Amino acid sequence: MSADPLLLARAQFGLNIGFHILFPSITIALAWVLLYLSVLRLRRPHQPWIAAAYKMWVKIFALSFALGVVSGITMSFQFGTNWPGYMNKAGNIAGPLLGYEVLTAFFLEATFLGVMLFGRDRVPPWLHTVSAFAVAAGTTLSAFWILALNSWMQTPQGYIVIDGQLHAADWFAIIFNPSFPYRLAHMLLASALTACFLVAGLSAYQLLRDRDYEPAQRMLRLGVLTAALLIPVQIAVGDQHGLNTLEHQPAKIAAIEGIWHTEHNVPLLLFAWPNAQDQRNDYPISIPDLASLILTHKPDGELKGLNEFAGKHPPVPPVFFAFRVMVGIGLLMAAVSWIAAWFVLRGKVHPRWLLRVLALMTFSGWIAVLAGWLVTEIGRQPYLVYGILTTAEAASQVPGSMIAITLTGYCLVYALLLLSYLVVVTQLARSATGGQPSEPASGELQPTGTVY
């Protein structure tokens, strides 16, 4: 059996990074939610719902954080095991950015998380809140550095080439490369929305079991109101991000929109089946001129087609479909959060059907985040560093069989972990409302309602 080592290496790295991003996309924003609760508790120490909500969400945070850490450590090694050519060519630039992430973010968040989780009785309340701030600052700094690097790989600048290797010429230009502000804002908002729907969804699940559980009522309100406010901002930022991509990576836009040939008056495809063989779209459902209007602000604006980038454009179907999944989920999230926010603002109780919808959408942010990353990462292919280094050039010489074995191992472990994560998060939500844990043996999962 001879599998393509390049494909296997990409599958392995993709699996790993895809599994990893699930957890930072929760913790980056959830850390700030916990800081908010922590500050609230400092100011109003006798509000029982704050302590109860904090207690449950800090556990979910800790679990999500641990999964992010272990899959992140894996990534720091896989850059080398899977893509040694990347470090040879661009190590002078990628290395320092990753180094700054470790130095400024990883130690900060990991150390203060210990204080946050286990130090409640050992430090004064204000220091506990400072620890929550350090953790939140750490997660956000981490996003800053890693997105600086990822954006630089999409829109590289600030370098010079000496003997085939890249050397840094201007660090400011490298960090604040053209796509960085848009990608950073887009990802931070995506994390906020993922966390909002997680908070609202699990709270809705708790309310379905116990209507009067105050922590869930409060957290549900926090989740849906924040989501309802942020989604329009996210749509605006996403639009700007798209225009930025059109300027710097037109091939990616052509794949997203399914534009095979350069043309004017490009319609917006709501759905189609991209046919790579005949270079056209089958079964299109489209709105005339809208793609031109969105991307060039003129109905007859010209958009470059894939024909202009022969051999240098990404595969169309995955980019095309992933983009529609991302936008579709985003619009669904917008509708649901606005309806739920309407009930909150009118002071009305959420009907059961709406609670069910929210509970079903608990992890909807994950799907949108994964789809978005598929668009931007596959959309960069065949390059690893856009226009400079192809993915094939960066791959290692490790035999395919060895990658296949370890890939299988990762698949099994990640499946087990994802399942455990979902089970435990649900259990935590259930036991917080005073419901029976599914198995009564444990001392740890006492109903937390009795704490206050």
Place this chain on the structure above:
Amino acid sequence: MALDLPFIFMLLMGLAMLAYVILDGFDLGVGILLPLAPRHEHDLMVASVGPFWDANETWLVLGVGILLVAFPLAYGVILSSLYLPVAVMLLGLIVRGVAFELRFKATGWHRELWNRLFFAGSLVAALAQGVMLGGVVTGFEKGLAFTLFGFLVGVGLAGAYALLGATWLIIKTEGDLELRAVRWSRFAVVFAAAGVAAISLATPFASERILHRWFEWPKILWLSPLPLLTLAALLGIRYTALRLQRGQSTRIWLPFVLTVWVFVFSFAGLAYSLYPYLVIDRMTIWQAAAAPESLHFVFIGTCIVLPLVVAYTLLSYRVFWGKVKDLTYGA
């Protein structure tokens, strides 16, 4: 600028790796010892390392990070050569890392499952790190003898971690568990000694150059204190543990400190043998180094941030100073 940046970064990487093996060593060690204790003591054992493990593992990321930042050429070579043990170590670290969280939260048989996985992940990670270390000192040679040697080093390293874990538990726990930890440390020190001996015997034969550096007069004079000090520390651990067990001593921190010295001395010996190579006799730190402007950029940040990291790490150990009473989690 007259700074020899590759040399400075080699020092930093060495310190990060040393910090990693000592710090994550004690929490991996506690994981390895877990099945030896009765079930009702498991929570306390895990609680004694709970606030620290996460930051401890970050030193590994820093070590690998410096390898990547400062020596990108060696990073590719070393990690490709160690592909399989690295993958196995990562799976071990993943499983035990999440077991920390999941064993608190799961119920019934799930909880027992995560206890087992916590142990298995810790052991597998330690063994794999030993295999990696074996690969580094033999220059990544392939073959049955080298594989067996790797496993031997793995067992030794797992034993040394268990020793760190046991001596840590002596400091952090009381009563039955403390006594048990004293007995474990007397036992684990034998494994640790075997591991140190195996590496010390094999390293000079990995390369002509190291052989000369070890046994040539007068260089041997420079080196000789290291094995003697290591031996003294190992014997000291057995002796102090014995005195603790008989109630003749109250210096509960002494075995841990001596174990740390064993790691420091062994590490110094390794560094002496390998320097200035990152890949034995193939790639020196200067050949593998990143461009000066990149090293410079990171060096400035390191000078500012690393002291802060050390400061708040010390703060965290101070916060959790003393015997661990019970599990106060997340409240």
